[in-house]
Structures are given as C-alpha cells and as structure tokens.
Amino acid sequence: MWQRRAFLKAAGAGFAASLLPRQVLALERNELVFASAVQTASGGYGAVLLGERGDLIASIDLPDRGHDITISREAGRGVVFARQPGTFALVFDPDGREAPVTLTSVAGRHFYGHGVFSPDGRLLYATESDFEAAQGVIGIYDATDGYKRVGEFPTYGTGPHEMLLMPDGVTFVVANGGIETHPDFGRAELNIETMDPSVVFVDRRDGRLVGQLRLEAGLHQLSIRHMAIDGRGRVWFGCQYKGAPSDSPQLVGYATMDGAIELVELPAGTLADLRNYVGSVAASGDGGMVAVSSPEGDLLVAIDTEGKRPVLVDTLRNGCGLAADDAGFVATSGNGEMVGIAGAEREARKFDFLFDNHMLRVG
Numbered sequence: 001m002w003q004r005r006a007f008l009k010a011a012g013a014g015f016a017a018s019l020l021p022r023q024v025l026a027l028e029r030n031e032l033v034f035a036s037a038v039q040t041a042s043g044g045y046g047a048v049l050l051g052e053r054g055d056l057i058a059s060i061d062l063p064d065r066g067h068d069i070t071i072s073r074e075a076g077r078g079v080v081f082a083r084q085p086g087t088f089a090l091v092f093d094p095d096g097r098e099a100p101v102t103l104t105s106v107a108g109r110h111f112y113g114h115g116v117f118s119p120d121g122r123l124l125y126a127t128e129s130d131f132e133a134a135q136g137v138i139g140i141y142d143a144t145d146g147y148k149r150v151g152e153f154p155t156y157g158t159g160p161h162e163m164l165l166m167p168d169g170v171t172f173v174v175a176n177g178g179i180e181t182h183p184d185f186g187r188a189e190l191n192i193e194t195m196d197p198s199v200v201f202v203d204r205r206d207g208r209l210v211g212q213l214r215l216e217a218g219l220h221q222l223s224i225r226h227m228a229i230d231g232r233g234r235v236w237f238g239c240q241y242k243g244a245p246s247d248s249p250q251l252v253g254y255a256t257m258d259g260a261i262e263l264v265e266l267p268a269g270t271l272a273d274l275r276n277y278v279g280s281v282a283a284s285g286d287g288g289m290v291a292v293s294s295p296e297g298d299l300l301v302a303i304d305t306e307g308k309r310p311v312l313v314d315t316l317r318n319g320c321g322l323a324a325d326d327a328g329f330v331a332t333s334g335n336g337e338m339v340g341i342a343g344a345e346r347e348a349r350k351f352d353f354l355f356d357n358h359m360l361r362v363g
Helices: 004-011 013-018 021-029 268-274
Strands: 033-039 045-051 056-062 066-072 077-082 088-092 101-104 109-117 123-130 135-142 148-154 160-165 171-176 198-203 209-213 222-229 235-241 252-255 261-263 280-283 289-294 299-304 309-315 319-324 329-333 337-342 345-350 354-361
Touching (some): 033 066, 045 066, 056 088, 066 354, 077 109, 088 109, 109 135, 198 222, 235 280, 268 289, 268 299, 268 309, 280 354, 289 319, 289 329, 299 319, 329 354
Parallel strands (some): 066 109, 109 160, 222 280, 319 354
Antiparallel strands (some): 077 088, 088 101, 109 123, 123 135, 135 148, 160 171, 222 235, 235 252, 252 261, 280 289, 289 299, 299 309, 319 329, 329 337
C-alpha cells in the first residue's frame, strides 16, 4: 500500500503545497491514504481522500454519482468512474495543479463503474457496455494524449463489472455479470431468465481471450460482480443472486488462470444474513484473508483464503466499501461511517457525507 511518505512522493511537492493547513495536519497524522466516491451533505456527489484515522485530506466534486476509483503513481492521475449506466469518468490530478478532466463515453457505450491503468500509466482501461449488441467491452484510453479513446477489446460476455490486472502485469481478469442493461431503461435488468455470467482472463496487449470460466448451468442467475486477488494469485469473487428470493446459493468463490472455479461453503446462517448480495470484495495486505460485504444484509465477512472459512463476521448497517489496512480491513457505509476492523477490535468514525460502494487503498 502507499503509506503517507510514498503517497507524497508520488503526488509531488505541488500536492502538499496545495493543501490548507488543516489538510496538511490531517496528512501528517495519517500513515495510510484511502479514496472513495461519496454523496455530499447537500445532496451532490464527490470523491474524497481520507487518512486511516478518518481525517479528510482532499475532495473533488463529481457531475453525478460515482462508483469506483483507480489511481496510478506512474500516470500521476486518478480516475473516478460513473455508476453504471453512467456516461462520465473524471480524471483528477492528485497534486491539485491541473483541473479535473471529464471523459464522456462514446456513442453506443456506457461505463460500468470500474477500470485500471496499465503498469506504466500510459493507458487507462474501463469496463463498458456496447448496449445495442448487449456485449461488454474494455475501452482503451491514451493517458499521454488527453485520455483520447484509442480502441476497445471484447470482454467475451454481457454486463462486465469489475476488472483487475493480474500480478503478471499483462492479463486482465473481468467479472462479466451476465446482465443486459440499456440506457433507455435505466438500471432495469433485461435478461434475467437468460443470464450468462463468467470470469474471463484477457491479454491486455491484444485483447486475446486467455480463458473463460463459468459456474454450473443451474447457477446462471448468480451474477459475478466484484473481485480481489489473494496471495496465491487466485481471483476471489462475490456474487449477487437474481433468482427466486427463497433460494440461497453460495455467493463467494475463487477462480484461477489454470481453469479452476469454485464456490466456497459459507455457514448457513452467514449465507442467509448476506441476503443473496455481495457488494464489495477486498484482500488483506498479505493476501491471506478476503473480506466481503453485504449492504443488503448489513454484514461484513472475512474469510481465511487457505482454510476457505470465515474468521470474522461483523455487522455494519448499509456497509459496502472495503479496503485493507495494516491491521485488517477498513469498511465504509452508505450511512457515512468508516470502520476499522481487526479481529474483535472495532473503531468507527462518522462523516457528514455518505460513502458509495467502494473504498480504494491508494497504491
């Protein structure tokens, strides 16, 4: 993770110079930096940088609701993606010397809320929908040329949501949620009976399909949405079930580049409390634990990646955002809470803004 000194070094001297005295003090008090999209007290939308103590370091305004954030040290930029089916992504300069740049999705495409930079920071990739064809794409933007859109790759499925770059630096993993949407119908889900979710691995150099994994056919309504990579390079994923509410399928699993995909068996009580919905997934700093959240069930679950069993089950009303800290995990809620969780220890802070679905450990 980026600690305070590394963050300052990457952001540049101009970042510290641009801060107000109270913000400088906040940065000095905190070793870790986190980012999240938020809804402001006035009802508008923005994104914030926070320290692990809960101090506000910096904030920016957004034209509409944001979802997830990616930041590249190499590019010297961060990007906030609109919530699906949004049409904007805001590129911001962490040192505050340049005004934010708003990207607009091209005709026939909308954003799905997630994206990543290439390792050298020269390209930005975003999950998008070719909504007339009901197919997912990865939009490619040139960070060295004003974030001009220079092409796209298929995601080999419908409704791509989160994408991550694998540790090899050349392979994307994409969660195809399997759900068709169209801007003319807002967030309506148009193909629940014929959903086809999958986890795909795509070569970022040429868009070649490296591998595609599906759960058994009877679980085709189990939408795969969010992911994290553990210490062994396995991709852990969380699902949202779109079938009958009386059903209770397992919701958390992992996939590997060599072709394995498996759901883990959570205890019946924990599974019931998740209420068929996982909103975020995060891996611990050492990759030995994965945490999942359910704002529908007000539940946080940390899973030992080797034993494949819960080691912590806790509650947070409307909790969704997750990121690793030095002790365990940080969780955020749509009620404005930020909670540090480490074993039985718990410390909460309340803000006058409301957190959106995801929290990024900056770095």
